[in-house]
Amino acid sequence: MERELQRIKEQEPQQQEFSIEERILRLSRERERRARLPHVFKYSEVPWQVSVQVWAGKHYIGADPQDRMKNAPICTIALSEQIVPPGGRNGRHRHVREAMFYVIEGHGHEVHDAQTYPWEAGDIFIVPSYCDHQHFNDDKVNPARFFFTISPVVDFMGVHWVEQIETSLREYRVPPGAEPIRDSSGKVTGWKRDGEVFQLGFDTSMQHLIEGRQSIATHIDQPKDTYEKYVKQLEDEVTWRQRCPHVVHNKDVPWEDTRMGRIKFMVTPETDCGLKTYDAFIQEIPPGSRSGRHRHLAEETFKVLEGRGYDVHDGVRWDWEAEDVVCIPPWAEHQHFNGDPHRTAKFVCFRSRWFAHMGHGGIQHLEDAP
Numbered sequence: 001m002e003r004e005l006q007r008i009k010e011q012e013p014q015q016q017e018f019s020i021e022e023r024i025l026r027l028s029r030e031r032e033r034r035a036r037l038p039h040v041f042k043y044s045e046v047p048w049q050v051s052v053q054v055w056a057g058k059h060y061i062g063a064d065p066q067d068r069m070k071n072a073p074i075c076t077i078a079l080s081e082q083i084v085p086p087g088g089r090n091g092r093h094r095h096v097r098e099a100m101f102y103v104i105e106g107h108g109h110e111v112h113d114a115q116t117y118p119w120e121a122g123d124i125f126i127v128p129s130y131c132d133h134q135h136f137n138d139d140k141v142n143p144a145r146f147f148f149t150i151s152p153v154v155d156f157m158g159v160h161w162v163e164q165i166e167t168s169l170r171e172y173r174v175p176p177g178a179e180p181i182r183d184s185s186g187k188v189t190g191w192k193r194d195g196e197v198f199q200l201g202f203d204t205s206m207q208h209l210i211e212g213r214q215s216i217a218t219h220i221d222q223p224k225d226t227y228e229k230y231v232k233q234l235e236d237e238v239t240w241r242q243r244c245p246h247v248v249h250n251k252d253v254p255w256e257d258t259r260m261g262r263i264k265f266m267v268t269p270e271t272d273c274g275l276k277t278y279d280a281f282i283q284e285i286p287p288g289s290r291s292g293r294h295r296h297l298a299e300e301t302f303k304v305l306e307g308r309g310y311d312v313h314d315g316v317r318w319d320w321e322a323e324d325v326v327c328i329p330p331w332a333e334h335q336h337f338n339g340d341p342h343r344t345a346k347f348v349c350f351r352s353r354w355f356a357h358m359g360h361g362g363i364q365h366l367e368d369a370p
């Protein structure tokens with residue numbers, strides 16, 4: 001090291017590296033840009049789209065890295081809504097991202113790795129990482145509709161992949177310029193274009209990972225050294241994912257009168273379900289009243305289920321009504337107001353737990369609800 005120091009002293013670096021200054025300026029530019037992004041998304045302004053995965057979906061905040069903070073001032077929560085048609089299902093698939101769904105209307109069931117989990121309006125169901133999953137609407141007359149988030153953070157960690165096992169589309173169309181791939185019955189199951197191939201079905205190259213994350217056979221009761229504690233951690237995670245419930249039933253969760261207002265905490269770190277990265281709760285605000293006021297670093301979003309009103313985020317008012325989606329950026333001081341003197345306002349809120357995992361959790365409470 002001494003020789004290295006001597007050499008640096010002798011040949012003083014000729015060029016100054018400007019990357020730190022550039023980064024500081026870039027972050028400040030990003031902060032300014034983010035401050036101009038909207039906090040409220042109108043249901044009517046987001047179009048319904050179809051895909052192999054979702055029969056009909058509205059995507060408020062995209063989950064891909066290129067979508068991060070493009071249209072909303074948050075980056076750890078992707079927000080979408082989907083409809084499963086009467087008696088229908090979505091396209092069966094599997095991914096590393098974990099996902100959480102609030103059932104806005106309808107009743108039906110999930111099939112996750114061949115196990116069935118029933119749900120109904122007001123429930124939250126969880127899609128844990130790695131599981132092969134599909135949503136089924138059990139109502140032959142009415143659609144089922146969900147508000148949901150998937151975790152975009154695994155993309156940044158470099159461990160994300162998706163396998164599209166079946167399509168949700170009645171008629172599978174290939175993109176412009178692509179050549180269809182057909183199965184033995186003549187059904188289109190994928191396409192080829194410019195040397196790239198998209199094929200529905202399991203990605204066999206990923207099976208070793210799925211097996212390793214879903215079916216560890218050995219069991220350590222008492223780790224005999226520090227290394228074994230890490231080995232046991234994987235076994236514990238596998239066991240937890242195999243055994244945890246995948247649905248939190250609305251009727252099983254009590255309302256709590258808190259300093260922030262009347263809240264039903266559907267998913268918390270203590271809730272036994274296959275989810276690590278989000279919390280979820282339902283909140284009601286009495287006619288003409290307001291919530292408490294607080295702030296937290298964790299990003300928060302909500303879907304308005306009933307009523308109309310407004311939020312104040314760091315002194316700025318954001319109006320909302322039933323069906324709108326609202327985003328609260330990190331550390332924004334916020335409070336919810338019911339603007340209707342006769343009707344209760346109700347919303348379902350998703351809060352990112354990534355922050356708490358990294359030591360940026362908790363709430364700074366500023367004012368009590370009346």
Ligand SMILES: [Fe+2]
Pocket residue numbers: 093094095099127133
């Ligand atoms: Fe999924």
Ligand SMILES: [Fe+2]
Pocket residue numbers: 294295296300334
């Ligand atoms: Fe909050």
